[in-house]
Each structure stands twice: as C-alpha cells, then as structure tokens.
Amino acid sequence: QIKLVQSGTEVKKPGASLKVSCKASGYTFTRYGITWVRQAPGQGLEWMGWINSNNGNTHYAQKFLGRVTMTTDTSTTTAYLELRSLRSDDTAVFYCARTLVDYSGRPYYSDYWGQGTVVTASS
Amino acid sequence: EVVLTQSPGTLSLSPGERATLSCRASQSIDRNYLAWYQQKPGQAPRLLIYAASSRATDIPDRFSGSGSGTDFSLTISRLEPEDFAVYYCHQYYRSPPYTFGQGTRLEIK
Numbered sequence: 001q002i003k004l005v006q007s008g009t010e011v012k013k014p015g016a017s018l019k020v021s022c023k024a025s026g027y028t029f030t031r032y033g034i035t036w037v038r039q040a041p042g043q044g045l046e047w048m049g050w051i052n053s054n055n056g057n058t059h060y061a062q063k064f065l066g067r068v069t070m071t072t073d074t075s076t077t078t079a080y081l082e083l084r085s086l087r088s089d090d091t092a093v094f095y096c097a098r099t100l101v102d103y104s105g106r107p108y109y110s111d112y113w114g115q116g117t118v119v120t121a122s123s
Numbered sequence: 124e125v126v127l128t129q130s131p132g133t134l135s136l137s138p139g140e141r142a143t144l145s146c147r148a149s150q151s152i153d154r155n156y157l158a159w160y161q162q163k164p165g166q167a168p169r170l171l172i173y174a175a176s177s178r179a180t181d182i183p184d185r186f187s188g189s190g191s192g193t194d195f196s197l198t199i200s201r202l203e204p205e206d207f208a209v210y211y212c213h214q215y216y217r218s219p220p221y222t223f224g225q226g227t228r229l230e231i232k
Contacts, residue, residue: 035221037168045160045168045211045223059219095167109158109215111179113167 002026004096004114011120012086020117022079022096029077030054033099035110036070036081040092050099050107051079057105086121093118125150125214127224135232142199144227146212151192156216159188159197162226163208171210172197199229207231 007021022034035050049060051070058070069082079096094117097110126149136142146157155175160168170179172188175195185200199206212224 037223044226045162045213047213047219047221047223050219050221061220097168107215107219107221108156109170109173109213111170111173113169116167 002098002112004098004112006094006096006114006117009118009120011122014087014121014123016086016121017082017084018086018090018119018121020081020094020096020119022081022114024077024079024098027098029072030074031101033101033107034070034072034079035097035099035107037095037097037110038090038092039095039116040089043092048081048094052101052105052107053079054101055105059107088121088123090121091119124220125152125216125222127212127214127222129210129212129224129227131227132225133228133230135230136202137232138202138204140202142202142206142229144197144210144229146190146195146197146224148193148195148214152195152214152216154216155191155195156214157188157190157195158213158215160211160213161206161208162211168211202229204231 005023033052036048038046051058053072072079096114098112099110100108128147130145157175159172162168176188187198209226
C-alpha cells in the first residue's frame, strides 16, 4: 500500500537548521511530486512548496524563499525538507504529501500524506 | 496568490443532520481545481474531494462537493459521529504557490 513515513520529532535552537525526511513506498516515486505543508499549533495548513520527483523542479512559497530547500533521492525514494535559520514561530508539525503531476510537470492536489514531524524551535 | 475564505468558522450540528461548508476564492478557479481535506486532532489531513466534485478513494458517498468559479461547497448529507473534524479547502489552479482556506471546525451540538 502507499505509505509516506516521516522522520521523528525534532527540538532545535533558534538559528539552527532542520532536515526532515519522508520515505515513500508503494508507488512509482518519480511519477509524482512531494508537497510540504506546515501547521503551527492550533492553526491551519500552510503550503510551503513542492518538488517534482522526476526532474527535481521546485516551487517554494514566497515567505520561505532563501530559507528552504526541498530535495529528493530517487534511489531511496525519499524526499527531504531543509529549513534554515529556524525561528520560534517555525514550531509546527511538518507534513509531506504525495502530489499528482500533470503532463507539463505542474502539480495538482495531494492524495496521500505522511504522519507529520513535530518540530519545536526554542531556546 | 489565490486567497480562500471558508465559512462558517465553526459549525455546530448534531449527528444525522446535514452540513454545508463554504469556500470562496479571491479569483476564479478555472477547471475547478479545488480539493477538500478533513483533519482530525493529531492526524494528517485526509483527501475527501478533488476537482471540486470528485470523491477520493474510499470516501463515503455522504460527502459531496460542488461549485465553480469562485464559490465552492462541501456537503455532508447525514453526519456520522466520525465526521466531526476540521475541513480545509485547497486550490491548485495555475502555477504555484497553492493555498489552503483557514478551515471550518465542525463540532457536535
């Protein structure tokens, strides 16, 4: 069955960097993209960006530009989210989600989600 | 960037009742590139509806989506106890960045 399994809870100091992994299985990895979504405590869902697992093309939300990098390793069918210069308001749950892709490489909606990675950024 | 506004913020209903949740976009979403997700506490979001009205795999037929242009809705025909959760609409029209609505909390009355 299709599964996305994320890495575990992280506690970071402000200013540090974070790297979250998302191991995909049960489907052809390169036929889909991966979207990353952030959810602060008690808040809604925030689209951070996505990566096309076939060609590595990315698109990041404006507010994360310069601090975020999304990558994939097709040999291990794993996606990664790196977020640098962490701030206290980066405390959140981070989700990866399998994302359908159209013929031109544009992302559609996400259908399967990881379990989430809890990140606390605090001194 | 397309802004999605969901209403109401909270909806209080009883099991067996009908629920209608609204999602309004700041600009027209062509091809009905709109999805709905359900999220329960401590869980990841779950895809319910895509392309405004297509049910995702294994979603019960009491869930239905409708709308076009800037106005979309999610209807739950008869509420079951497990339906009480937070619901988000999500647009994936044009090129990224994509956006979510702020959510509607469906609570037991």
